[in-house]
Amino acid sequence: MLLHFKAFLTSSFSQRGILKQMRSVRTLCSHREDSEMKDLVDYIDSLKNYEKYGVPTGAGTDSNDGFDLGRMRRLLDRFGNPHSKFKLKPFILPGLKVILLVILRTEGYSVGCYSSPHIQTIRERILGRSGDPVSAKLLNNLFHRIKQDLDQAIKEENGCISHFEVFTAMAFILFADEKVDIAVIEAGLGGARDATNIISSSGLAAAVITTVGEEHLAALGGSLESIAMAKAGIIKQGCPLVLGGPFLPHIEYIIREKAVNMDSPVVSASDSGNNLAVKSFSILNGKPCQICDIEIQTVKDLKLSCKLHDLKLQMPGAHQLQNAATATCVTLCLRNLGWRISDESIRCGLERTYLLGRSQLLKSEEAKALGLSGATILLDLMKPTPKNLPKH
Structure with a gap:
């Protein structure tokens, strides 16, 4: 997912200015650490970077x-297929990674996470066992360890290996090195032809599709229907599919049809029977929160069941309740596959999840740094609901 930022403030301050100044407040340390891996940054910046220069038309579709x-498979094979060495991988499109990380870590699992893009430093794309962005030292050491093989791979592929492919491979190698219990992988573009989609059905715990919007319209075929087909490319034979939604009926039909063809059971977080409700709003430890209920029904032979009443979600908004419900469905799928995840861990994970820039009340010093002394600022950098989707 390439983030589309939307800011809601008590003044008409520009989004671009907010992002620029907030980054300047927090980036000095990151710049100092990133100088330790200058060789790596220079190396990957010399490769094709579709995020920076644009994605070719149709590049994310399952077409010629x-x-x-195949190029990504050959690259990973050179490094011993590290993506096959950590146990299970929920595959995310897009957005639920942080909630899942907190729930799984609350239960005691070591979790890796790979996502894109980053805001301050490329290290943010890889979260290891510690839960923090991978250190510059660790990333730099890995780069120098594999550089000779990378050089050879790039030569053999006639220079076609991209920035994203190299960094995806590095993430998988790090997760294998750290022997994580589970990894949460976010697709970078669409799904079908994304570099992360080399994960096989035997290595996948669940696929998750949260929304279908108009991001990368040309790269994914030019229509919502083609985008849905591209995203459905992450569905694997026999692996559960969790849908966030809500979706337009014909878009959901496309995804469900692919799931039927792959014998993949489908769980929908937007099912009306799940009984999602925002009950009230409050302030918890100086942060806004919403009091919610989530009830999940049993779905076919997936023995889903969870009653979470009076949840205190620190990220307000109906869309965040939908995210919480989707994350709950994913963790219940994992539990039904044999993973130990208690209702209490789900509750604690949902209530502890908090993201900078998501329904965040800025501190007085942060408001001052933005030139808005004395203002009360609620910052929400979120992906808005596309105009052609049903509101929720």
């Missing part, structure tokens, strides 16, 4: 014009 997953 699409990205070459």
